[in-house]
Amino acid sequence: MLLTFFPSQETLSRSSNKIGDRSTSDVVVRLRTEDSRDEWIYCHSDILIRNSKYFADRLSESWPTCQILDSRNCVEVYCQESDFDYHITVLRLFYVHMIHSLTDMCGGVKNALGILRVAVELGCPQIIAACVGYLEAVPWEEAEEEEILKIIPSMGSQAEMILARLQPVNPTAIKNIFLSAIRFATSSPPSLMTDLKTSAQDQLEYMLTEDDDVPLLIADEEIKLETKECIMKLLARFKNLVLSLLSTEDSVYDTCSMLLLQSYLTDLSWACQILIKLELMRELVSSWVEASENVVNVVEQLCPESDTLEIKFKVIEVTSKVLEAIGYGTVIMPTVKRLHMVKVWLPFVRVIKPVIESARSDSKDVPILKVDVEIWQSLESAFVSIILALPSGDQAEILTEWLENKHIRYPDLTEAFEVWCYRSKVASKRLALIGGTNGMGKSV
Numbered sequence: 065m066l067l068t069f070f071p072s073q074e075t076l077s078r079s080s081n082k083i084g085d086r087s088t089s090d091v092v093v094r095l096r097t098e099d100s101r102d103e104w105i106y107c108h109s110d111i112l113i114r115n116s117k118y119f120a121d122r123l124s125e126s127w128p129t130c131q132i133l134d135s136r137n138c139v140e141v142y143c144q145e146s147d148f149d150y151h152i153t154v155l156r157l158f159y160v161h162m163i164h165s166l167t168d169m170c171g172g173v174k175n176a177l178g179i180l181r182v183a184v185e186l187g188c189p190q191i192i193a194a195c196v197g198y199l200e201a202v203p204w205e206e207a208e209e210e211e212i213l214k215i216i217p218s219m220g221s222q223a224e225m226i227l228a229r230l231q232p233v234n235p236t237a238i239k240n241i242f243l244s245a246i247r248f249a250t251s252s253p254p255s256l257m258t259d260l261k262t263s264a265q266d267q268l269e270y271m272l273t274e275d276d277d278v279p280l281l282i283a284d285e286e287i288k289l290e291t292k293e294c295i296m297k298l299l300a301r302f303k304n305l306v307l308s309l310l311s312t313e314d315s316v317y318d319t320c321s322m323l324l325l326q327s328y329l330t331d332l333s334w335a336c337q338i339l340i341k342l343e344l345m346r347e348l349v350s351s352w353v354e355a356s357e358n359v360v361n362v363v364e365q366l367c368p369e370s371d372t373l374e375i376k377f378k379v380i381e382v383t384s385k386v387l388e389a390i391g392y393g394t395v396i397m398p399t400v401k402r403l404h405m406v407k408v409w410l411p412f413v414r415v416i417k418p419v420i421e422s423a424r425s426d427s428k429d430v431p432i433l434k435v436d437v438e439i440w441q442s443l444e445s446a447f448v449s450i451i452l453a454l455p456s457g458d459q460a461e462i463l464t465e466w467l468e469n470k471h472i473r474y475p476d477l478t479e480a481f482e483v484w485c486y487r488s489k490v491a492s493k494r495l496a497l498i499g500g501t502n503g504m505g506k507s508v
Contacts, residue, residue, distance in 0.1 A: 081108045083159050091123065094140045095151055103148075105155055112139075115158040117187030143182075150178040157191055170198040173208040177215055184219050192222055199226045238281055242271055243290055250294040250335065252301060252327060265334045272341040283342050292344050295335045299348060302328040303355050309362045317366070322375065325362075329378035336385035340394075345385075349395040352386045356408045364412070373423050376416055377435060383409055384443050391449035402450050403458055410462070413443055414471035444475040451480045456491070459484050 081088050089106035096102050112119035122139045143151050157169065157179075170176035180195035204212065213230070216223050249264040271281045281287070305325060309317055317325075332348075339345045352359075363379055366372040387409065389395040390402060397405075417440060451462055463484060466477050 081111060081159070083107060083156055090137070092138045093119075093155060094138055095148060096140060096142050097145045097148055098142075099145050101145065101148055103152070105152065107155065107158075111158050115188055115190065119186065147178065147182055150175075150182045153179055154182045154186060154188060154191060158188075169194060173199065173202060173204055174211075177208075177211060180219075180223070181215060184222070196223050196226055200228065235282070238271075239284075239287065242268065242281055242287060246291050246294050246338075250298045250331065252298065252324075252331065255323065255327075258327075261331075265331075269334070269337055269341075272338065288342050288344060291338060291342060292347060295332075295339060296347055296351070298328065298331055298335060299351050302332060303351070303358075306355060306358050306362050309365075310358055322366075322372070326375045326378060329375060329382060333378055333381040333385070336382060340385070340389075345389045346395050349386050349389050349397070352382065353397065353401050353405060356383075356405060360408055360412050373420060377420055380413065380416065380420075380439065380443070383413075384439050384446065387446035387450065388442060391446035391453075399454065399458075403454055406447065406450055406454070406462060410447060410475070413447075414469070414474055417474055418471075440474070447475050448477060448480045451477065452483055456484065456488060460488075 084106050086106045089108055091107050091109045091112065093105045093107050093112070094102065095105065109119075109123050113123055119139065141151060153175075160169070170179065176195050176198050180192060180199070183191040183195060199212070209230075212226065216226050245264045245268050249261055249268055251261075253261055272283065283291075302325075305321065305328060309321060309325070336345070336348065339348055359379060363376055366375065387405065390397050390405060420435065451459055454462075459480065463477060463481050466472060467481075
């Protein structure tokens with residue numbers, strides 16, 4: 065193993081003695097490994113004693129073998145093969161004035177860790193301080209960070225400052241950064257800052273994600289209130305843009321408006337994920353229900369070109385999350401609004417699905433959209449759930465239209481049809497039983 069640091073002769077000459085100088089040395093350090101690696105290094109006892117507690121003890125009068133002939137002239141040090149070169153480096157550093165650059169001395173995180181490990185074993189306070197200062201200051205790669213976490217904790221207080229960047233953060237600091245990030249992530253910054261906004265959104269979602277680790281953030285009422293207000297402001301800007309597009313006399317929208325519309329929809333799709341995690345979907349669902357007809361009208365006016373497909377699919381993404389919230393009872397909506405959502409979005413979805421799938425299959429002319437294919441199944445399931453919760457007469461109307469439609473394959477309402485048939489067949493019998501039980505079946 066080659067190390068990046070070996071002091072030059074010019075550097076070593078600053079000391080009155082030189083390592084390896086047999087003519088002036090009074091002690092030999094013999095490095096040995098279990099693999100029979102053996103090296104004799106000529107050193108000077110005064111330098112060893114001054115820089116290392118281990119050598120100071122070995123060369124003292126109190127050491128048990130000090131009276132044995134030549135025992136004080138040769139100190140054997142047994143080490144692991146992986147640490148052999150680091151021991152040599154530490155011995156060389158005893159001869160170097162510590163005013164030199166820490167970067168030159170350590171030569172990278174891996175070397176610094178190896179030097180530090182040996183310096184701790186040999187009790188070398190100056191080298192320990194230099195390595196700790198270096199490791200605390202430089203960036204780490206992920207593999208290096210894992211190695212640091214394995215080595216440093218066992219070294220005690222002398223190396224604990226290295227772990228400062230890995231210590232748990234104060235909950236107040238976490239809360240403050242979340243609030244700042246949610247404001248930025250929903251602020252619709254200029255397009256040049258899109259990557260920054262996306263990064264902020266990803267980290268906000270990560271902070272709220274429950275996994276095997278300790279939660280990074282506990283969402284209190286302040287966090288929920290600020291999140292809801294920020295997202296509702298975003299939704300308000302989106303609705304205003306939709307209204308302005310509807311009032312445009314020209315049926316062709318300008319590029320700037322299209323980019324802004326796509327940006328809003330992308331942000332709203334992400335916002336749904338945040339609101340779901342915080343159980344705050346009600347306001348967004350209510351607003352989307354109110355705006356649905358206008359949104360469909362705007363999107364249907366878009367030219368059937370590749371640059372509008374992303375907008376159409378983003379509309380599908382947001383609508384899917386809204387319909388799921390309604391269909392599975394996460395957000396309770398009255399019958400009239402649930403029926404409205406089916407009548408507005410069912411025709412739109414059944415027409416737009418083949419358009420998007422056709423575009424994705426024709427990669428020569430149209431950029432391939434990043435489409436989660438499961439979204440179509442999610443939409444279908446949500447529609448079935450919503451339809452089955454409507455009055456039977458409304459169900460019959462929707463199913464009749466579905467059976468007569470050329471897009472009968474999607475969404476597939478077979479499950480809703482089967483349940484409706486069963487319920488309709490046994491409805492009279494069920495009501496008669498209920499009436500008899502409650503005394504309600506008597507004629508007046």
